[in-house]
Amino acid sequence: MPMPVKQSHFLPRSRHGWIAVIAFLGLMALAQPPIVFRFANRVEPWVLGVPFLYAWLLGVYVAMIGVLFWAQRQRL
């Protein structure tokens, strides 16, 4: 039987759901203005031989993928 929907699906309903959403969006913010244009927009310090901006963004992307993996493992 179909169930009537009273609660919005835009807001998570579990603790793990909140963690996943906040982590993903928070990390996304690190790769968006203003952070990426101010704090991360630099060549130095070099990180493992690559410019800081490149390494910063790569780190954020990998962390975001990590959140997606974690969400799947939690069956969210």
Place this chain on the structure above:
Amino acid sequence: MQAWVVATSLIFLYLALTVVLGLVANRMSSGDLEDFLLYGRKAGFVVLYLTVVATYHSSFAFLGSGGFFYTHGIGFWEAGTWTVLVGGITYVLGSRIWALGKAFGYVTPADLLADFYESEAVRVVAAIVSVLFTILYIQVQAQGLGYILSVASGDRIPFEVGTLILLVVAAFYLAVGGLRAVYWTDVVQGVWMYTAVWIGALVLTYKLFGGPLALWRRLAVERPDLLSLPGPEGFFTPGIWFGMTISLSFGIIIQPHMMIRYYTATSGTVIKWLGATTPIYLMTLYIPAAMVGLGGALAMPGLERPDRVFPLMLFQYTHPVLTGLILAGATAAAMSTLDSILHANMTVLTRDVYQRYVRPDADDRHYVWVGRAIIAVLLVVAYILSIRTHVFLVTLVTLSGSGALQLLPGVLGVCMPSPRIRTARGILAGIAAGLATLYVTLFGVAVGGLVITPNPLGVHHSVWALATNFLVVLVVSRFTAPPSTETIERIHGEIERFVYGSKNDEAPSPPNPIASAA
């Protein structure tokens, strides 16, 4: 043997392989419509993974992205942002689209929208937007294919002939094997293009600079302007950065050739795993693209057409066999997107137009043949579009990236239940307002004393258009009639059950009104 002979032969060898795969797919086909259009909804993780990534990445990722790095520098590494966001959208939205498709027998995006909003007008508008804003991508891909064959043959195969050959091959394997042929060829294409771009970039980088790290060091000394934002030409402003993130993630996921892929999975878990893992492929493809583009800026400065930097470097600095293999990879990148768009447009026209309004009661075999006829028509249209570029068409192509994005409020209204229900009139008004805003903010207008510049206030046109769309949808939906309570409970109830109810994908679903009506 001369380089052009090797390169051209390898591309033709690759084309022969795709034709064989199409013929084998034909022999495996059951002949029913769902098998032809949706692979029988039996796509497992590996096949779906490779078809999604190969379809997402077109000839632009292979050739154009190198050109972007070449011209605008490290800013294009932003591409990682939207590719990872695509993973998140697939995880949340894609799995819900799958659940509704399975429960109610949806085949196209318009099926999903029209069923919830109980509106044939929504169906027609969604079908038009779906076809109009993607058919022009066929032109872009076909032109890329003609160009690749022309370059590989050293201009011995004219652009027009190359385009025709490659279009005919893609249309052939699609017509004989349906979506199964598209998926199987996409598997080959997905592996080939990824391997090719990495090998090509690494060979070039080690040969010219002594490795990626040495390339970065030389860039810091010789072209530091390429290593910071907003880039040498000031392209990557904050507004453009944010706008590209939105339009190249949501905007592509909402396009019919991507949405239809969600319907074809064996389970919702497969879609969620796709969400978690496809960003790895999508994002890391831009790492070698950066090596090619930034390396090209040092090795071949001043190119008139920067998007040609990759093939030009290959011909100049690598062995002909390697050049041929990599250009075949570029062909794969373009063909995997082209065949998917051809299929999506064929599906929309067969399902949303012919089956709905022309002949609703024919058998599956009839619709399969109609689909094949539509592919032939699309082939002719695509060829004409490819060899005759008009200013008007260029305008539409520019609009197309953000055009399909205007379906997003409607799709969210279906897939993300909330107490605030959207209405058919709201969705239609929102699409109209969004498309009008898109045109104005992309090209700018001057009416009387009012002057609107392109990308007003430095904000990407897609953001203006989508914001206007959402606003109009919310306002109009407040004052117009929502869908019936029964429909809302049936569809939102199914989403509720899928997300928060039983975790078993195979749990029984409500009756399928669309399938039974058809």
